[in-house]
Amino acid sequence: MINVGLYYKVKEGHEKEFENKFNEVVNFLKNNYPGLKQAKLYKSVEEPREYLIYTEWDSLETFRKFISSYEYKGTVDYGKSIIEGRPYHKVFQEINS
Structure with a gap:
């Protein structure tokens, strides 16, 4: 499994539009990319125009197929x-113990 953090700064006044688009894209992914395990949207406490989309994928290959x-x-x-x-995004791979 891999985890991907996607970081965005949204133009002023487009925050709600970005949040709505996130929901649309996640619904699409759930129906078309079974390798997506979950996706969550976070908003920065200090800078409310900065967002993190946190996703979990079953493999790096599935994520690469999507991008x-x-x-x-x-x-x-x-x-x-x-x-x-x-x-930008960062990819992390789970270490099995």
Whole structure:
């Protein structure tokens, strides 16, 4: 299993739009990418325009399949209109003990 943190800063006035789009994308993923285990949206306490999307995937391959998909590219293109700066993500892999 892997965990991915996706970090975004949203343009002022687009916070609710970003939150609604997150819900739409998660619903799509749940129906089309069975490797997605869960996705949660967090808002920064100190900077309410900064968000973290935390996801869990069954494998790195499933996540890579998603980020190379047409749907992902469409979301990225749409996001350019409401995101400030360049978003980034970090991938962590679970260590089995």
